[in-house]
Amino acid sequence: MLDDVEAPEAWYLGDLAECAGKVLARSGNGDLVFVGRSLDSMFDLLGGALDEGRALHRLPVSFRHGPVLHGDVPRVRELLTEAGVTPASLARRDRPVTFVDVVATGGSFTKLFGLLDDWITEERETWPAIRRKLRFVGVTIRRQTSPNVERWQQRAEWTRRLPASSVVNVSLDEDVWHYFGNWQTKLTWPFTLHRWREHLREAKRDERTREALAEAVQLVSLGRTKEVRRMIARGMDGEPALSEPWLRTLQSRLT
Known part of the structure; x- marks a missing residue:
């Protein structure tokens, strides 16, 4: 599919690498689960940059179009x-699970937490043991900082059931945020509700998708380079979690 296809310029690379470094730093040493398609490029970049000891997963669901119906629950649980x-x-896991997604109002994280909460209750697992194993990192549009700015998690009641450090944000340049969240051509069809149930994985094969595939392959390759690995590591500079051995070790491996 990549014959005679030139990868588009990764004009956003510096912003993406810095954001990826901060996502790692604020992950609580968790295994990252990327929700939906918006941050496929971060998944690709980190897939090239990180060693096999750190798990990266995709959760191919989207919560943007209406409520989650009862009939969709089994498919979400399978995914x-x-x-x-x-x-x-x-x-029972040692490290947390850290869900990562672009965030505007937090609606997708709210629905995801609700699905998990219902499942945990149904399975009668111990919530006090689980609440410290769940983390959410929202990639938000960078705004002018102010103590009066209201963040999405302040309006979401469910976030109060988790430790304050378990729901955090990383800001990203507005143009880059919109590119990943709204404009970028993706390799897969949108994860609409019926596709959760049917689990359709067929790839698109039009010209724009071939260019998107070249872009993804390029990002994995860039993630393997010393220069980009160091860019990701620099994104961790100044993060409070650098006081913890796991992040210092991760930063050292990247450099």
Whole structure:
């Protein structure tokens, strides 16, 4: 599919690498699960940059179009299980699971948390053991900082059930945020509700998709270079978690 296809310029590379470094730093040493398609490029870049000891997963669901119906719940649970997330595994795992997605109002994270909460209750797993194993990192549009700015998690009641450090944000340049969230051509069809159930994985093969595939392959290759690995590591500079051995070790491996 890549014959005679030139990868588009990764004009956003510096912003993406810095953001990826901060996502890692604020992950709580968790295994990253990328929700939906918006941050496919971060998944690709980190897939090239990180060693095999750190798990990266995709959760191919979208919560943008209407409520989650009762009939969709089994399919969502299957997809979560494929990503290594079940009530039983959450209660017994050593490292947290950290969900990552672009965030505007937090609606997708709210629906995802609700699905997990219902599942945990149904399975009768111990919530106190699980609450410290769940983390959410929202990639938001960079705004002018102010103590009066209201963040999405302040309006979401469910976030109060988790430790304050478990729901955090990383800001990203507005143009880059919109490119990944709204404009970028993706390799897969949108994860609409019926596609959760049917689990359709067929690839698109039009010219724009071939260019998107070249872009993805290029990002994996860039992630393997010393220069980009160091860019990701520099994104961790100044992060409070650098006081913890796991992040210092990760930063050292990247450099």
